[in-house]
Amino acid sequence: MAAILGGGLGGLSAGYYLLKNNVTTNSNLKLYLLEATSYCGGWIKSIKNKDYIFEQGPRTIRPKGIMGLNTLNMMEDLGLSEHVAPIKPDHPAAKNRMIYVRNSLHVLPSSLKGVFKKNEPFSKPLIYALFNDIKQPHKELSDDSIYNFVERRFGKEIADYAISPMICGICAGDAKEISVKFLLKTLFEWEQNHGGVVKGLMKSLFKTKNDDNLELSALARRAQEEKWSVYTIKGGLQTFPHTLHNYLKENDVDVNLNTRVEEIEFVDSGTVSLKKTDGEVLNANHVYSSIPAYSLANLVQKQHPKLAQILRDIPFVTVGIVNLYFKTDKPLITPAFGFLVPPIENSPILGVVFDSCCIPDQNGTVLTVMLGGRWFEQKFGNNVTEEKLQKIAIKEISGILNIKETPTACNVNILKQCIPQYVIGHYERVEKIRNYILNNNLPISLIGCSYDGVGINDVIYSAKTQVEEDCP
Template sequence: MTTVAVLGGGIGGLAAAYYLCKSPQVSKVILVEASSRVGGWLSSTRRADGAVFEHGPRGIRPAGAVGRNTLNMVDDLGLAGEILPVTYSHVASKNRYLYVKGQLHKMPSGISGLLRTVPPFSRPLLLSVAMEILVKKNKEDDESIHSFVTRRLGKELADIAVDSLCRGVFAGDCRKLSIRSCFPPLYNAEQHRGSLTLGMLLGSGPTPVIPPGPLAQRSIEESWAQWSLRRGVESLPESITDYLQQSGRVELHRDAAVRNICPSNSGWKINLEDGVVSADHIISALPAKALSSALPSSCQPLIQELQDIATVTVAVVNLEYDGSILPAMGFGHLVPSSEDRGLLGVTYDSVPFPEHNRPDGQTTRLTVMMGGAWFQEEFGDPETVSEERLLARATEAVHCHLGVATAPRWSWVALQRDCIPQYYEGHYRRVESMRSFIKKKSLSLSLIGSCYDGVSVNDVIFSGRRAVEELLGTGATKEVVFVGRADHVLRRTQPLN
């Protein structure tokens, strides 16, 4: 009987468990999680008065193969009736803002927006796009996002729009982040078509084939831009956990951290705080540094590569105000690093998901994101910064950016340490090197999660599916052991996906 240990009970580990349980080759799953809960960064507060606040991703995109894959899972879990869709025609999809030079500016959208000069930009965006076709292909195998966009679309777009986008998605610095690893469709478009425009129109390489189920098909027909769940996105890991327990093949162990793992005659011996587990194969959904500290010294080259994957800390503050206080309706606004290095952006949560407001009385929910790659220089050591200081900075930003003079009626301060991996230039080489080492040494080990192949919820879920399919394709899997931790700490959250 084959035993597989999957380290980590976040959404990646849960997804791996789900796909293992879907296979007739799997007869038993044992889930071992270091914390008291599973689900990782997908965490929602449901107040007694009906309001819902997200302490992790607040909306999930349905587009592409990985988006369809997640919706197929949601459908299978019986959550279709809980879906809160936001269409492309919704004001939250059409209106996204940048805060530049002390003012909110709506991002250009539609043909008219591309044809006109729209502040804060000094020329029509269509001009940059048209000229991009004439730019020669880069011969280097990777470059920073800022360099890539500057070369192809101009420095202004790189300094303002792309800088802000990278702060919203990765809480990172576009001058360090890799275009190849962070935005592979853009990199592939240039490599395969010689142009972003042609790549977007003609396609830029193979993509996974995921047929849409009924829910994914509905998202296409209704033109969803994003979606959430009625009781918050934490409903997804909760439903996966219920599915695993109801399958009759899962043993769930909480509060059982991994101390170390070492080779054994049959594969691996995993030392836990409350005992020892033996396994033939490991699927690790742990953060890279957490895995590096558990591996044996014989894996030193792999350990070093794992330790070199940087992460950033993000402070997130959820705010609730009485009344309708927004001067502009939309998804929210992002802030370029040239404007305010410490303030990443503000989401207007009540606009895309009013269903999460408390049902009695008019309120407005906002989320302020701060720090990221600039946390240390703006706030100092995450271990010593106070919640009071973070709350004051967040409410000051709401007052300054949105003109809200009143104090919030409710707030929640979250400090998320080392939450988002940073794919710096050459990240793809590091991942290839790690997997090459694993293959060369014939290690029974798979790497999944946000540290390697994408930081979004969809990417992480799909990495679990891919690892399971690769494993089951090599032989029958009978027993599965989940070990590790989601690295969840109360009052932490994740910035925009």
């Protein structure tokens, strides 16, 4: 018997790949999924109404790269192709991504042509950043913050106005703490191995590309041909985990909702006991843990305090989400993906997504304001109410977007410890955790957003890799 711990996208994907690898049929293995709450999907939650969709967690998925294509393969296999709503390159949400600096919104360049022009708030065309890279002396490092790296190679303006807001948008984090390997691993390797990004890029052009060996579904091929920027799911992203949940149930996976595990005991290299809060114990041969690292730390604390300590060293941040709906005939915003606010602006908000532009079938103007992240406690303290966050969000967007209307509907959520922070040394930390598990022969695989990437594609791909490692 194998047990999957957690029914977020990581746990559901582990179930999907275990089934696809015929683990249950070949080894006659019963599969259990244990989820603490009353639903599967974890942070993916959509509120659907006839006029609007409020996404409380993620809303868009990137189709690019091997991980993006892998997710599209899964979508097609689950019968979701018809539900996919792509944003193509000519769509305003693909072209118009903005930052809010010094009291105004600025559109970031979205094409090669744009980097040759001077764009506010940058003082020079972005192409000048490459000269900075060529001039810089070599500096040997094993890791660095993404901010330091970008400032060193491309200058302070790019670090402040391009990378820092992007890190806020991806993981609600501080670029000054996040590892350069989180987003720019290849560029960092070029710097370390070839003395600079431009030099590394030149050398890489003469190398033959590795083939990824991923067979592409029709949906993945369509995304490549039509050059999708991002995509979402009609009717709300929650359809995705919902469909995965049904797929698992149809294939005899025993999905247990409202089932929180409070302790794990490793008996030997092929037996592990999972103690549930109702006192019942489930014995499994292997556990796939997709719960956040800090939650797993609590479960292994008694038997493996050292492992628990390294798991706790992966920090998480809290994000406030305010979804707003304005029932208006004309949109209250100019079409765009939305805007991000660089931390240097010291604003309570991280950014705003223009959902009515990115998500189809919305009848009015829908916006999502994201607040706090790495600065949540610093800006709002530990006891901020949802009403207070709503007031702050409405005040900010009324100032920035000049919206004077009162929202017709609003939903506020404080997502506690929802996004892991891949701070400097993260990848070495994860290696240490996996080495501990290997050296102690613990029958557990680690999946989910704490380890191998924070986005939807990363979580799915990590589940695939971990499952395939166990059953080659």
